[in-house]
Amino acid sequence: MTEPLVLLPGMMCDARLWWPQMVAFSADRAVHMAPITGAEHIERLAAQVLDTAPDRFALAGLSMGGIVAMEIYRRAPERVCRIALLDTNPLAETPPVAAAREPHIVAAKSGRLEQVMRDEVAPGYLAPGPVRQDVLDLVVEMARTLGPDVFVAQSRALQRRSDQQAVLRRISVPALVLCGEYDALCPVRRHEFMADLIPRARLEIIAGAGHLPTLEQPKATTAALRIWLAEGA
Numbered sequence: 522m523t524e525p526l527v528l529l530p531g532m533m534c535d536a537r538l539w540w541p542q543m544v545a546f547s548a549d550r551a552v553h554m555a556p557i558t559g560a561e562h563i564e565r566l567a568a569q570v571l572d573t574a575p576d577r578f579a580l581a582g583l584s585m586g587g588i589v590a591m592e593i594y595r596r597a598p599e600r601v602c603r604i605a606l607l608d609t610n611p612l613a614e615t616p617p618v619a620a621a622r623e624p625h626i627v628a629a630k631s632g633r634l635e636q637v638m639r640d641e642v643a644p645g646y647l648a649p650g651p652v653r654q655d656v657l658d659l660v661v662e663m664a665r666t667l668g669p670d671v672f673v674a675q676s677r678a679l680q681r682r683s684d685q686q687a688v689l690r691r692i693s694v695p696a697l698v699l700c701g702e703y704d705a706l707c708p709v710r711r712h713e714f715m716a717d718l719i720p721r722a723r724l725e726i727i728a729g730a731g732h733l734p735t736l737e738q739p740k741a742t743t744a745a746l747r748i749w750l751a752e753g754a
Contacts, residue, residue: 524602525551525575526750529586531608531733532675533638533664538583541739542746550750551575557589558667561677567592571600579750581605581697583735584707585675591685594692605697605749607742608707608732611685611715619680626676629669637672638664646732648703656736689718695752696722699745701730701737723749 526546530538536554543552555570566589580601582590587609594601628637638661647653664672696719700712709726716724725745730737 523550525553525578527553527555527570527574527578527580529555529557529570529580529582529589531584531586532679533667533672534583534586534660535663535666537659537663538733539735542735542743545743545747546750553578557586558671558674561674561681563588563592563678563682564596566678567596571597574600576600577602579603579605581607581746582609583607584609584732585679588679588682588685591688592683595685595688598691598693601694603695603697603749603752604692605699605746606715607699608701608704608712608734609715610707610711611689611718613684614680614682622676622680626673629672632669634669634672635661635665646704646706648701648729648731648737650729650737652737656733659736660733686718689715690720692719692722695749697725697745697749698722699725699727699734699742701727701732701734703729703731706732723752 528539539554546552553574557566560566560569570589570593577600580590580593587606590604590606591611594604625637625641647656698712698716700709702709712724716722727734727738727741734742
């Protein structure tokens with residue numbers, strides 16, 4: 522039986538982040554889009570996803586969604602039949618990065634969330650190319666939809682997150698580690714490190730993509746995920 526697919530978005534993103542893949546995969550499997558909002562701790566966000574997820578499922582998370590995915594595997598490895606970690610980070614937040622979030626939190630609380638997303642957060646994460654502006658506009662629109670309270674809560678969750686390297690070493694299911702070649706936030710070398718930690722992981726670098734390959738290079742990203750979904754099936 523084809524297992525359901527649970528997708529986890531990145532920070533300040535919703536189902537639109539995964540829309541090309543949802544369209545591609547929904548023809549032959551149940552696709553569940555799980556929001557990661559409503560809590561200020563990664564552990565609680567993972568528990569919320571598990572509360573509503575199928576009994577056993579394939580799991581893919583991008584960026585903050587990948588961090589939550591690692592916590593889900595730590596809590597319930599028997600429920601995850603395969604895992605894909607896209608443009609993410611298994612390390613705990615460093616004090617300088619945690620401190621750098623504070624001005625963004627203040628700006629979001631004071632009504633400047635769109636400015637934070639458009640001018641400071643998203644632009645450096647995306648690859649150069651013809652779709653860059655369209656992707657940036659969509660990122661800003663998703664952030665506007667979710668609002669400043671979600672931005673603050675997700676920022677706090679990232680500041681407080683735990684190191685997940687030990688979790689990666691214990692992954693025993695088919696695993697895909699995927700990264701856009703231009704991702705400056707979670708660079709390729711970090712994903713090479715992650716793939717080395719996971720037994721039998723497959724590493725995929727998406728040409729012409731930055732931090733959001735699902736939108737920047739949807740066909741290549743979908744193709745890589747399709748191979749992952751077929752592994753061991």
